[in-house]
Amino acid sequence: MIHFVGAGSGAADLITIRGKNMLEAADVIIYAGSLVNPELLDYRKEGCEVHNSAYMTLEEVTDVMEKAEKEGRTTVRLHTGDSSIYGATREQIDILDKKGIMYDTCPGVSSFCGAASSLNLEYTLPSVSQSVIITRMEGRTPVPSKESIESFAAHHATMVIFLSTGMLDELARRLVSGGYEMDTPAAIVYKATWDDEKKFICTIGTLAETAKANNITKTALIIVGDVVTHASYDRSELYNPGFETEFRRASL
The missing domain is CATH 3.30.950.10 (Tetrapyrrole methylase, C-terminal domain)
Incomplete structure (x- = not known):
């Protein structure tokens, strides 16, 4: 399995709990070294194989994924922020689809x-x-x-x-x-x-x-x-005492 994981906005403790668990369990981590906080690699287990995608092409990245999959190992592809925003994930996923390799996505906190x-x-x-x-x-x-x-x-x-x-x-x-x-x-x-x-x-x-x-x-x-x-703005109606919701009656 390949897990695409959003690393969060920067601080290592802003990764999601699910993302941290995936990092801790990974046999192989491919991370965007030019953008991802390297402190996140501290979550990896002993013996985990790490690749910095800043020095790799798309083909080299997917070759590492395919090799790990053939060896029965779990890979985390660690992207900065949330991988759905400027993450270049679609081109990786399309290759995995062609190769019949399973994957999933773990969201992250965007920058x-x-x-x-x-x-x-x-x-x-x-x-x-x-x-x-x-x-x-x-x-x-x-x-x-x-x-x-x-x-x-x-x-x-x-x-x-x-x-x-x-x-x-x-x-x-x-x-x-x-x-x-x-x-x-x-x-x-x-x-x-x-x-x-x-x-x-x-x-x-x-x-x-x-x-x-x-x-x-x-x-x-x-x-x-x-x-x-913080320009002059109107008060939110949701918490206005004169605004009735299914949970609260209007009081004014």
Whole structure:
């Protein structure tokens, strides 16, 4: 069996209990060494075989999985955050399907959740934003034209932008082109929930200079929207004394 496990947002104790149990039982671990906290490997059992996928191709990764499966060993493929977000898991799973190798997936805490916790932030404030757009700038991996930064910015919803720290001047230009103002609140969260986490509140217009001043060049999330500075919002109706639910009668 191959277990695809989300490592969590950074801190080693933010992996799920199920994910930790799978790590402890694994005979082989293939982990994304450029992104996953190496402290997670402390959960492995003695004699566990470990591979760092930062130095491997897709074919090499799946060859290790196939070899372990033929030998009757259990493999954990450890991805950063939650493997469903920019995890490149589909291409691995398709190969396993062709080879008839069984697998399952264990969810993890995404870094966009870790970043919110670091800022004590609620992404969905009533009357401010009730949607979160998770996206990225185009790099070596293309982004479909229908998913441009400008098109998303036009909604003025909360945006969480991955994999774009080295393109902040261009990101800011495109956000403004899409409809945001230069003084729209923004945040940079570097290595959310890690011991060396850094976080900065700024604006769209000062994203690039804030990152440069603090030597942030990678491994950071960009958050954009009025929720960053806890803009004036409406009270939630769920806990309003005048709002009746199946569990509570209205008291006003």
